[in-house]
Every structure is written in C-alpha cells, then in structure tokens.
Amino acid sequence: MQQIDQYLSDNSARFETELLEFLRIPSVSADSAFKGDVRRAAEFVRSQFRSIDFAVVLVETAGHPIVYAESPFVLGAPTVLVYGHYDVQPPDPLGEWKTPPFEPAIRDGYVFARGATDDKGQVFTHIKSAEAWVKTVGSVPVNLKYVIEGEEEVGSNNLEIFLNASRSKLKSDVAVISDTSQFGPGRPAITHGLRGIVACEVTLRGPKQDLHSGIFGGSIANPANALARIVASLHDVNGKIQIPGFYDDIPPLTPEERSRLVDLRFDEAAYLREIEVSAPFGEPGYTTLERRWVRPTCDVNGITGGYQGEGPKTIVPAWARAKITCRLVPNQSPEKIVKSIEQHLRANCPPGVKLEFREWHGCPGYAFDTNNRYMHAATRAIADSFGVEPVFIREGGTIPVVESFRRILGLDTLLLGWGQNTDNLHGPNEHFLLADFHRGTKASAHLWQELTRS
C-alpha cells in the first residue's frame, strides 16, 4: 500500500485540479436549461474511467444518462458496487454565495462550489482511488462496478428501471456510497442505519363552501377543528404515537446499541441551541439521538384550511388538510403503517365530514449489522487514512437507493461519509474540506485492499 499512498500524495494537486474541473460543470438536473451541462458532467465521468481503461458506457434513460463502469475482471475477488451521482442541486439563492457556485474557489483549505460535497467531491474519491491502483499495481484488487447517476437530486426516477433491468450484471457482494457525513470534525463515521418513510395527506371536507360562523357555527362539524382532533389523536400528550400497532414490529433496542449511542457523546445542548429550541420533546423513554435515529416519528409537514390572511374572519371553513410523514425504523412495513394511519384517522373523524386520504410511495427503514467483514474492512481502511477509528452512526433521513439495492439486488451498503453535515449541502456556499477529500480517497484505496481479506 505504500506505493499507492505515495501515488496519492504525489498526485494530490492534480486530483484537486480535476475535481475543480468537475465542479465547474453546472449539472443541475432539476432545470432543463442545464440539460447539456448535465450530459457534459456524465461525459467528464466517462473520460475519467476511460483514462484508467475501465469499461464504461453512458446508459441512456428517459432523463439524464447513468454512467456505468466496470474494472477489468479479477477472478475470485469480491465485487463492489460503487454508487454516486454527478448531478447537483440548483444553486439558489445565488445572491448568498460568496463566490459563484460554478466557479470553484479554495479558501482556508475548503473548496467552495455547488456539488463540492454532494456528491461530486465524494464520489470522485472512489474514482481517484481506482486510478491509484491502476497506475501503480496495474489493476484494482477487487471487481468494481460503478453506477453514477444524474438524477439523484430529482428523485432518481430512472434508476430503479436500470437496476431492475441489470440485475445479473450488477450482482455484487456489497455496495459503497459516499453521500453522507462524518459525525463531526475529525470523527469519521460509518452510517449503518437509515430511517424509512411513508407520506400521506388527509383532507376533511365539510360544507360545500365556507360558511358564516355566526349563522351556521355550532351546528355542523368544523373541518379545521375536526382535523385538529384527528391529527392530535396520532400522539398522546407525551409524544408517544397512538396509531394502533404502530410500534408492534420494532424489535427493542439492544443494550449494546443504546450504549453505542451514548458513547458518541452527542451534545444535545448544542443541538438545541443551533435550531433555537428551548427543550427537547419526543417519545418518552428515549434519548434525543435515539428519537432521531432509531425510533419512528409521525410529523405534520403542512397544515392548511380556511382563512389565511391577516386579522380575524368569521367563517366555518369548507375543508382543511394536513400532510403527514412518518419516519420508519427497520422491520416496520410502510404498507402496513400507511394502512393503520388511514384507519386511525377515519376512526377519529366526526360525523358530517368527508375524509379523503392520499398516499405516496413509501420506503422501509434500513440497518446493516456492524459486525461483518465489510464493516471490518471499512473500519480498517478509514483508520489507516483518518488516523482514528470511525464511529458507527445512523441517519434519521432516508436514502431510497440503499433500500433499492437491498430490495432489487439483495445488497447491503457501506455508507462512508467523508464530508460534514455543516458543509451546506443544498444551501449556498456548499463546501468540502480538501484534506477530507484526500483522506477519503486514501480510505477508498485502502478499502479495495481490505475487502480482499476474508
């Protein structure tokens, strides 16, 4: 590995130059005005693979192309599916950027640009690590299959079609994604759990139109009051969810899992200060970190009904609506949960009000056991590079591709984040510490080696 580490070190300036070139391409997938640029970014990625003689194609989709690349086959070696995306979020609000989002600037060791950490900077580490092996040893010691898409920021609509159509080609032992974060500065992390989600909308309809609250009030169910009642019925006063059976399928947290979370020494006071909330609130019997990562939620994301203007208006609204999402943890079934929600809401709806229920595609929670050869390999690779062992963390959000890999390809995923959650991903002045870019590249290069150990 010394030879490889030396190559990485000798070529670090060039890697940065190439990364800046990648970041200069405004591959905003959400805006059709940037369609040509999105393709240019795909072509840039393709050229990277061509330069190290990997088999590479642009897979055309109904939207933006997927870059698919394979390293030369190594008999008997494990196969790793590397996923990332070359598209970026829109750069708005432009006025808040200190330097233009697509003119990468280096300040205090950070590169500032849209896509710096999400995900160009992070996915690039797994390309440069392969280059280091090819240019020194002649080939990577594992079989690498890269799926680098251009629609992650717009919902990955065409990725599932590709995965389903390419099941046998994509057959692998494990997946690797660098699109998450470290736990904090100098605290590299392996994310081994994600929450799932169900999303629904409930609309209560009362009278045919808004009515005078003096003439009609008191004699019919008010849809806004009724909505408040059914939304309130989702929790008890302490924040415990009251949907029948909601928690039934969740295995209890093990003492090991709980103590591992305690060991992270999460700074709750700093967390609350940052979001300007005076006190935590949530399911009794659990810590804030448990509530964020390993316990499910039921949140109203939007509520509306009746008069929305200034001052008072004396009406009984014709309708009221709430958008509700539940974050799920492993073993909860999205289909079962969404059905229970609907049943529970209907059971709590007063007479004279019509309930309309709508749901969107859900995604189950995810967890990858931390005690296996893949996790051990990643742990050693990260320790080699960052000088400290990674912590095992979870993430309260949802990364649907991880669930797709498990469902469609039967694959578990190593979520190796090189960035920080303070890198302003999706915001102005997105950035990535170049030292972490290089540490990530080194960790990736070491990972290919470590994965060959049994």
Place this chain on the structure above:
Amino acid sequence: MQQIDQYLSDNSARFETELLEFLRIPSVSADSAFKGDVRRAAEFVRSQFRSIDFAVVLVETAGHPIVYAESPFVLGAPTVLVYGHYDVQPPDPLGEWKTPPFEPAIRDGYVFARGATDDKGQVFTHIKSAEAWVKTVGSVPVNLKYVIEGEEEVGSNNLEIFLNASRSKLKSDVAVISDTSQFGPGRPAITHGLRGIVACEVTLRGPKQDLHSGIFGGSIANPANALARIVASLHDVNGKIQIPGFYDDIPPLTPEERSRLVDLRFDEAAYLREIEVSAPFGEPGYTTLERRWVRPTCDVNGITGGYQGEGPKTIVPAWARAKITCRLVPNQSPEKIVKSIEQHLRANCPPGVKLEFREWHGCPGYAFDTNNRYMHAATRAIADSFGVEPVFIREGGTIPVVESFRRILGLDTLLLGWGQNTDNLHGPNEHFLLADFHRGTKASAHLWQELTRS
C-alpha cells in the same frame, strides 16, 4: 290608519322609483374610489328627511358621514331611535351579476341591486312610513331619531364615537333596526337574541426555521402537531367545549324558550341539504336550532403552518397558527372567555414551543325579552301588514350596534327584518321582494302608532 294605508298604497309606485334612485348610487364604503358616491348616498337620505321637514344633518366623521335626523318633537310621546346604513358591500364578483349591481332591475317582483335588502331597501321603509304620517296626519305620533351611517360594511368605526358624544341627544325608549331577515317566505319575524363573539389567534413557534423531518423529526415538538393538540383540547369528542368555566355563566334554557324554538318547525334536513353536509354535529343535548342560536361555539376559522404546496415535503415546520372565534350567548363575558381560552391553550402547549396569543375586540351576546310593550307593539304592527303574526327568532351572528346601543345608550332594540336570508346579501344578484318592501313600510307606519299605546 286607513288614511295612512291609502297614502302608502297610492304612492307605492313613486316609493319604488325613489328606492331605485337610492340603489343607483354605488355607495361602496370599503373602496375609497367611491368616496364621492358614498357622500351622495348620504345626501340622498338627507334630502328625504328635508322633504318631510325633519331636522337633519350630516355628521362628519373621520370616515363617511352619519345622517342624523329628528322628527318634530311631540310632547309625552315615546322616542324611537331608528338605525340603518346607506353604505353597501363591494359588488364583486361582478361577472356573476345578471344585471349590473348599480343598475337596479325588477324581475318577478324582486328588485335586483347591491344594497336592495342590505340595507337601503330595508332602512328606506322607515323613512317612507314617516312620510306617510307627515303627508296625511301632519306629523308622526312618536318622536323619531334616525341614525343612518355609511360605515356599517367596514366595521362602523366612527359610530361609537358619535354615540358616546351624543348620549343625551340620542336618549330614547327603544331602538328599531331593519337589517335582519324574516324566518322564511311569509314568515315575518322579530329577532330577539343575537350571539356575541370573541376572536383570537394562536401562533406556536418551534425551531428557528423549517427543519428536515428525517434529521430532526421525533426529537423536538412539531408546532403543527402541537397546534392540533391544543385546538383539539378545546372540545371533547362529542363537540362539547372543554375550556374551564366556559359554560358557567349561561343560565339554562327555559322550557318556554325551547318549546318556542320547536314551534318554529325548523327544517333540519333542508338546512343540511342546502349546505351539503350529511349529518349535524354539535354540543350534545341540544337541537340544531339551539346550537345555532342559543348555545356558544368555538370554531377554527383558519389554520396554517408548514408546506402549503402540492405533493409531500419532509419538513418539521417552524411555526403553525390558528384563528379562533367563539360565538357567545347572553351573560358570557367576552373578556373572561378570551382569558380562559388563552389559559387553556397555554396549559396544553408542549415544551419547546413558544405560544403567542392575540385577541381582537369582542362583543357580548344579546337578548331582549319578548314580553313587553315594544314587542307587543311590533307584533301588532307586523300582523296588520303581513297578515300573519311574526315569529320570535334569534340570530347566531353578531350585530355590534345592538350591543353598543345597550351599553352606551341603555337601549333595547326591535330587530324587524323585512328581507329573506336567501336575498344574497353580500353576494351577487342581491335582491329584495318589492311586496316585502311595501309590507315593511306599512308595518313601520303602524309601529309608530302602536308604540303610542301603553
């Protein structure tokens, strides 16, 4: 009275012509573009009083003028304060009018125009009835004081100032207002009760901005969920209000009052059909009419918070807000009720959420005993004119001027409605049955006579 009845009959065509002239003036008080027209309407009313030699002035205010008129003083006769308004609602939506709102048209015996029933057509009956007395007998048998304002549709902001400043001048025995409705076609009514109101707004503030529901969800109180909880806490599941002490000051309904409401043979099925609601809902133990007229309410008029667009969005909202009004019945104190609401909401607010409470000026409920010489006089006058005795009804809405008369002048009010609540007041194609206009004028003329009987 025969002579007077004859005069009314002989002059009915001219009365209609004059009413149409009144209706042609677009006296929209809410729109400053119509300021000159509003004054023209005041001047039209003034000219009516001048033509019968009543003392009349335009009282200038910070807004539109009040027309104040007095009949020549009759020693020993009772004094009646007649209130009405010459301003009208804006005519929008203009496209839905069959004929222009300020070009009065007569179809099927109805006059169609903005202000036809609210209130030009109704207040005009009390002017023409005085004319009939003056032009036949020489003078009205009672002392009449007219307060006809031009700001009723914009909150009567300057009326209280005038009332307070003119207490001794306005001293009277009873007030008369025709700005309500009959109970139905051919069912003239005296409205002897009104509900009051308190209006408030509650805002719950959580984190400093909308947060990602995956990263933060479950660990802090969600303002929209918390709002649902505190709004739901206002009622029990059956619709009974749960604010401590809310019902305490309300005297129980007497068996007479209840049976009088039953005697009205209210058609609940037709009522629900009209507003397209499948079932009634409200405080247990009361009928729909009781819930509308003699029991208080607590209605959300508007609710909002978080994402308001299409589809799902995974946020924990930074804030959520509800506008709430309670309709009050006599003996409930608006000040006490609004204080109880605030206390109750605060008591139900979870930790980590800031509650902001705002209130607007309230108004108590109103009731006027039906067994007194004024009610008897009005009953006889209406029976003389409509050919049927009036029913005693209440109104679920609030007419603040009635409360002002009681509070400032110590006066009770005869609410004598000549229109129908289907006359589209405030809507397009507002109309008034001309036969009711003439019956109302005759009832008014008879009322002046009847009020002289002890």
